[in-house]
Amino acid sequence: MNRNNNSLKVFAYSYLLFLFAPVLLLPIFAFNDSTIISFPLNSFTFKWFAGLTQETYLQESLKNSLFVAISSSILSTCLGILASRASARYEFFGKKSILSFLILPLFLPEIIIGVALLIVLMQLGLPLSLWTVILGHTLVCTPFSIAILNSAFANMDMSLEEASLDLGETRFGTFKRVILPLITPGLISSLLIGFTISLDEFIIAFFLTGTETTLPVYIWGQLRFPAKLPGVMALGFLMLLLSLILISLFEYFRRRINRTTDEQANVQFGNLFKT
Amino acid sequence: MTDKLKTMSNKYIVELNGVVKHFGEIVALDGVSAQIREGEFFSLLGPSGCGKTTLLRLIAGFEQPTKGNISIDGTQMHGVEANERPTNMVFQSYAIFPHLNVEENVGYGLKRLNLGKVETTRRVDEMLNLVDLANYNKRPAHALSGGQRQRVALARSLIMKPKVLLLDEPLSSLDKNLREQMQVELRHLQRTVGITFILVTHDQEEALTMSDRTAVMFDGQIVQIATPQEIYSRPKSKRVASFIGVMNFIEGKLLKDSDQNTTLDAGILGNVKVNQEQMPVPLDSGPVTIGIRPEMLTLLFEEQDRMEFEISGEILESAYFGDMTYYTVQVPGLNSSLTISMRNTAGRRVLEDGESARVGWEAESLVILNKSEL
Numbered sequence: 001m002n003r004n005n006n007s008l009k010v011f012a013y014s015y016l017l018f019l020f021a022p023v024l025l026l027p028i029f030a031f032n033d034s035t036i037i038s039f040p041l042n043s044f045t046f047k048w049f050a051g052l053t054q055e056t057y058l059q060e061s062l063k064n065s066l067f068v069a070i071s072s073s074i075l076s077t078c079l080g081i082l083a084s085r086a087s088a089r090y091e092f093f094g095k096k097s098i099l100s101f102l103i104l105p106l107f108l109p110e111i112i113i114g115v116a117l118l119i120v121l122m123q124l125g126l127p128l129s130l131w132t133v134i135l136g137h138t139l140v141c142t143p144f145s146i147a148i149l150n151s152a153f154a155n156m157d158m159s160l161e162e163a164s165l166d167l168g169e170t171r172f173g174t175f176k177r178v179i180l181p182l183i184t185p186g187l188i189s190s191l192l193i194g195f196t197i198s199l200d201e202f203i204i205a206f207f208l209t210g211t212e213t214t215l216p217v218y219i220w221g222q223l224r225f226p227a228k229l230p231g232v233m234a235l236g237f238l239m240l241l242l243s244l245i246l247i248s249l250f251e252y253f254r255r256r257i258n259r260t261t262d263e264q265a266n267v268q269f270g271n272l273f274k275t
Numbered sequence: 276m277t278d279k280l281k282t283m284s285n286k287y288i289v290e291l292n293g294v295v296k297h298f299g300e301i302v303a304l305d306g307v308s309a310q311i312r313e314g315e316f317f318s319l320l321g322p323s324g325c326g327k328t329t330l331l332r333l334i335a336g337f338e339q340p341t342k343g344n345i346s347i348d349g350t351q352m353h354g355v356e357a358n359e360r361p362t363n364m365v366f367q368s369y370a371i372f373p374h375l376n377v378e379e380n381v382g383y384g385l386k387r388l389n390l391g392k393v394e395t396t397r398r399v400d401e402m403l404n405l406v407d408l409a410n411y412n413k414r415p416a417h418a419l420s421g422g423q424r425q426r427v428a429l430a431r432s433l434i435m436k437p438k439v440l441l442l443d444e445p446l447s448s449l450d451k452n453l454r455e456q457m458q459v460e461l462r463h464l465q466r467t468v469g470i471t472f473i474l475v476t477h478d479q480e481e482a483l484t485m486s487d488r489t490a491v492m493f494d495g496q497i498v499q500i501a502t503p504q505e506i507y508s509r510p511k512s513k514r515v516a517s518f519i520g521v522m523n524f525i526e527g528k529l530l531k532d533s534d535q536n537t538t539l540d541a542g543i544l545g546n547v548k549v550n551q552e553q554m555p556v557p558l559d560s561g562p563v564t565i566g567i568r569p570e571m572l573t574l575l576f577e578e579q580d581r582m583e584f585e586i587s588g589e590i591l592e593s594a595y596f597g598d599m600t601y602y603t604v605q606v607p608g609l610n611s612s613l614t615i616s617m618r619n620t621a622g623r624r625v626l627e628d629g630e631s632a633r634v635g636w637e638a639e640s641l642v643i644l645n646k647s648e649l
Contacts, residue, residue, distance in 0.1 A: 162364075163370035164372075165356070165357045167432075168358050169358060169387060178372060
């Protein structure tokens with residue numbers, strides 16, 4: 001029994017090592033004073049980080065990436081609000097199949113989406129630009145937004161909305177004063193996850209980008225120049241930090257949704273006996 | 276709080292006229308008509324799925340009737356949205372806004388009236404006083420108990436000075452003691468503010484203790500509208516009788532000589548002279564069902580106890596409830612046993628199972644009902 005436990009432990013730790021060891025190399029080489037990415041390490045340096053500030057092309061692509069990430073996270077969150085509200089509030093024909101279709105991009109290989117979108121855009125004669133990247137990213141982010149917001153909406157007691165209307169508030173006022181504050185944690189989660197996904201999405205961006213590139217596409221381009229590699233490592237380290245911060249924030253707000261839900265669950269206990 | 280109680284007027288505040296509501300194939304309401312007086316405490320009583328909540332939601336404006344019309348204070352409500360109706364609702368879940376505190380919840384509807392901060396605060400405080408929640412202003416919604424939530428929901432609705440307050444099973448999620456206390460308080464509050472209350476409930480005791488009038492609903496229809504006393508003592512059908520408390524049913528035959536003089540052949544119970552009042556629905560000669568409440572039957576404990584009518588039987592079972600004892604008594608010649616309730620007075624013993632007993636009753640406590648109708 002004990003032996004069995006130990007082998008499980010070994011398995012678990014080696015699994016974690018396999019998963020995260022490559023990621024740990026990023027900070028190691030980001031601070032290593034050598035252009036060659038190999039052991040043994042040289043002295044500690046900040047010069048690769050300092051060097052990043054000199055790269056105008058990098059800064060340009062960072063700006064593009066932020067623009068794309070912000071736009072597509074906002075767009076997908078807006079679409080997510082519409083879809084999940086419709087699913088929580090209304091019954092209509094084909095509701096289940098429509099929702100499954102909306103979630104589908106989650107399971108499609110991104111390369112398929114990328115190629116398909118490229119063909120459509122070519123047929124339409126639309127020029128490739130950051131806007132086409134935003135379009136592609138919105139498509140892959142929307143399922144996540146729907147999944148997150150669905151739980152935020154589904155857990156909201158519908159009588160809250162009715163109570164607001166009943167007290168003389170308009171539908172728009174009800175949305176502003178009741179619905180919006182209650183789904184805010186979900187809203188922020190959705191924005192954060194959309195932002196994170198879009199920021200490091202490569203395949204779709206690679207297919208749909210025009211002359212202006214996003215950060216992952218820029219990094220991919222830099223890999224051809226061995227001298228730029230340590231700089232890429234430094235950049236990668238910064239992106240890793242940003243992702244960690246965003247995911248922690250996302251987790252924080254996701255738990256907030258569950259917490260408010262628990263409170264409501266107590267109140268709604270009486271609903272079990274509703275006639 | 277003033278203790279001057281207001282009474283109802285003769286003016287109709289809510290008029291329902293042949294209201295029909297379909298949800299797809301399902302008929303939730305099947306032609307409901309009723310008139311509710313201004314200042315009245317009116318209750319809609321019925322089992323689950325009888326359409327009472329649907330009716331309340333139609334009055335509130337959350338649903339539109341398929342057919343028929345509703346008018347409130349003389350105005351047709353067709354096409355009028357919930358936020359423009361002079362009604363307010365206390366929801367079964369109370370629907371307290373979880374992101375707002377007590378004061379913000381209660382003042383929610385005032386915001387659109389632009390009263391200014393001073394006046395809003397004054398009115399909120401006044402309402403909180405009325406529902407006994409003074410100084411709870413800043414308490415967050417999640418820190419409130421069930422009873423407090425209910426008071427907040429009441430205050431939030433009453434502050435709007437509605438012409439009609441709608442209450443959807445407001446006491447169902449409270450525990451028994453609190454529920455009984457709130458029944459009394461709710462009744463008192465209604466008399467204090469003088470606003471028409473329409474209460475939906477499946478609890479017959481709640482309807483009986485609080486309302487001026489009660490409408491009993493089955494299968495999307497109102498089967499009887501009357502005062503609690505009348506519904507209890509003169510139910511219109513067997514179904515109403517058994518929904519409101521317990522009723523013993525005995526088969527009998529009506530023999531009509533003239534309008535004034537009617538004899539009831541109650542089989543083993545003998546022949547009884549009855550009057551029109553004992554028939555909530557006019558009946559012709561023929562087979563009928565006779566109803567009698569458990570407390571209208573008396574077990575005659577002492578030899579010398581005498582009543583107008585007596586039969587003898589045997590105790591099958593007894594159930595002791597503290598203040599009352601319920602007996603099931605088998606009477607030879609009757610198809611079903613009788614349920615009899617007796618108050619446990621000092622020195623009165625509880626009869627044993629199998630003991631023989633004399634049962635006494637009076638002619639006027641019988642109700643005569645249509646045999647074929649439910």
